[in-house]
Amino acid sequence: MEFNILNHFKGLEEMPTDPLKADEIGTSLFMTGNMGPQISKKMDEKAKAAGMTRRNFIKSSLGFSAAMLAANEVTGKRFFEVGAAEAADIDAKNEAIHLARASSDFIVDVHTHVCTRPGHYQLGVNTSERGMWFVQLLDDLGKAFGMANGTRDMNVENYGKLILEESDTTVGVFNPFGFREHYGGEDMIPMEYQVGVRNKWPKSTIMLAGGLTPNQGLGETLDRLRMYVADYKISGLKLYTFDATPQKGWWFDDEKLAYPIWEECRKLGVKNIGCHKGIPFGQFYARYAHCEDFDAAADDFLDLNFIAYHSAWPYHNELAALKGFKPQRKNLYCEIGSTFAATVTSRPLECAHVLGTLLRDLGPDYVLWGTDSLLWGNPQWQIEAFRKFQIPDELIEGHGYPKITPEIRRKVFGENAARIWGIDKQSAMSAKAELTATATA
Numbered sequence: 001m002e003f004n005i006l007n008h009f010k011g012l013e014e015m016p017t018d019p020l021k022a023d024e025i026g027t028s029l030f031m032t033g034n035m036g037p038q039i040s041k042k043m044d045e046k047a048k049a050a051g052m053t054r055r056n057f058i059k060s061s062l063g064f065s066a067a068m069l070a071a072n073e074v075t076g077k078r079f080f081e082v083g084a085a086e087a088a089d090i091d092a093k094n095e096a097i098h099l100a101r102a103s104s105d106f107i108v109d110v111h112t113h114v115c116t117r118p119g120h121y122q123l124g125v126n127t128s129e130r131g132m133w134f135v136q137l138l139d140d141l142g143k144a145f146g147m148a149n150g151t152r153d154m155n156v157e158n159y160g161k162l163i164l165e166e167s168d169t170t171v172g173v174f175n176p177f178g179f180r181e182h183y184g185g186e187d188m189i190p191m192e193y194q195v196g197v198r199n200k201w202p203k204s205t206i207m208l209a210g211g212l213t214p215n216q217g218l219g220e221t222l223d224r225l226r227m228y229v230a231d232y233k234i235s236g237l238k239l240y241t242f243d244a245t246p247q248k249g250w251w252f253d254d255e256k257l258a259y260p261i262w263e264e265c266r267k268l269g270v271k272n273i274g275c276h277k278g279i280p281f282g283q284f285y286a287r288y289a290h291c292e293d294f295d296a297a298a299d300d301f302l303d304l305n306f307i308a309y310h311s312a313w314p315y316h317n318e319l320a321a322l323k324g325f326k327p328q329r330k331n332l333y334c335e336i337g338s339t340f341a342a343t344v345t346s347r348p349l350e351c352a353h354v355l356g357t358l359l360r361d362l363g364p365d366y367v368l369w370g371t372d373s374l375l376w377g378n379p380q381w382q383i384e385a386f387r388k389f390q391i392p393d394e395l396i397e398g399h400g401y402p403k404i405t406p407e408i409r410r411k412v413f414g415e416n417a418a419r420i421w422g423i424d425k426q427s428a429m430s431a432k433a434e435l436t437a438t439a440t441a
């Protein structure tokens with residue numbers, strides 16, 4: 001994620017957040033976003049109805065259901081399929097969790113990160129001022145979500161703890177950040193550090209490579225790509241079309257700079273190519289966050305899958321048009337990390353339009369689940385919010401969006417990712433069962 005959450009969610013840093021209790025994070029986001037004051041008032045009434053003090057109520061799992069219910073009441077629309085009992089009675093809440101889990105138990109989080117490295121990031125020593133803008137943003141975010149040491153806590157150990165053990169995530173797909181010009185000549189998250197995630201949890205994770213930009217030299221880029229495949233056995237790429245070189249960026253449809261990379265991917269059997277689109281953050285430039293360069297690349301490399309991370313939000317309409325007007329297209333995907341997280345609690349109407357547009361135009365087979373954790377802490381609140389989220393009827397009628405059925409939810413949560421990464425659901429599920437068993441033992 002890459003957007004200044006502390007300005008967007010006012011007072012978040014003062015809310016109670018335990019990084020192991022994802023519900024609290026979700027509740028806090030509802031209470032500090034655009035509807036915060038109205039939702040906060042309703043939380044008092046709901047705490048009273050549950051016979052609890054406000055503080056205990058907010059810290060309990062009922063608080064998150066109550067916040068979703070309050071958002072429905074404040075907006076006058078049913079964005080969340082939550083019954084009143086789930087916000088007042090712990091047995092009803094547990095029953096609802098059980099039912100939701102049974103309906104969508106296979107979750108592939110296509111967008112996750114660790115965010116540190118040995119030596120970390122020190123201004124003027126191994127990190128430039130521009131490089132620090134991004135670190136600072138992520139540091140603040142991590143602290144607001146209960147990770148006391150910010151990015152330093154976004155390490156390999158917490159990846160396992162917060163994503164694989166404490167949330168319902170079955171498989172985590174993770175990728176590094178590059179931008180080495182800003183980080184003392186070394187990638188912000190070097191491959192040799194992040195590979196520790198896969199080494200520890202080989203059955204529950206999928207590793208993508210990153211930090212490639214042809215502006216560092218095409219020959220060097222192709223060499224690194226070959227090395228990633230040979231030494232790290234990568235399962236795809238997640239790239240950035242803005243970069244930290246003097247050229248500032250590049251495009252996927254550049255026949256001289258980019259096409260040789262896709263041709264090499266083809267030879268090496270690297271099929272899934274993601275790119276950060278939308279959310280122009282920190283030190284980077286918005287023009288490279290647009291996705292029109294996917295158009296020609298997707299047509300010229302039909303055997304590769306192109307995945308727009310963040311779904312190009314707030315330019316998701318441009319992405320949707322690349323399929324809406326070209327229904328023959330079968331290799332264009334989107335991923336909703338940070339986009340869903342940043343909108344669902346504070347601008348649910350926008351969230352419904354974004355998801356509705358993607359599901360209608362790209363289609364339910366091409367939308368992928370992602371949370372951008374560890375940047376947003378434990379992802380469980382996002383999983384629960386998506387299990388409950390719905391596009392209200394009045395938007396379905398007016399815009400032709402599909403209703404989010406249990407089948408669509410399962411596709412987005414895991415089946416689409418399993419298809420393109422060839423994940424064996426049964427073995428991933430048994431690895432998950434083992435992990436949870438050892439965590440609670």
Ligand SMILES: [Zn+2]
Nearest residue numbers: 001111113372
């Ligand atoms: Zn990310």
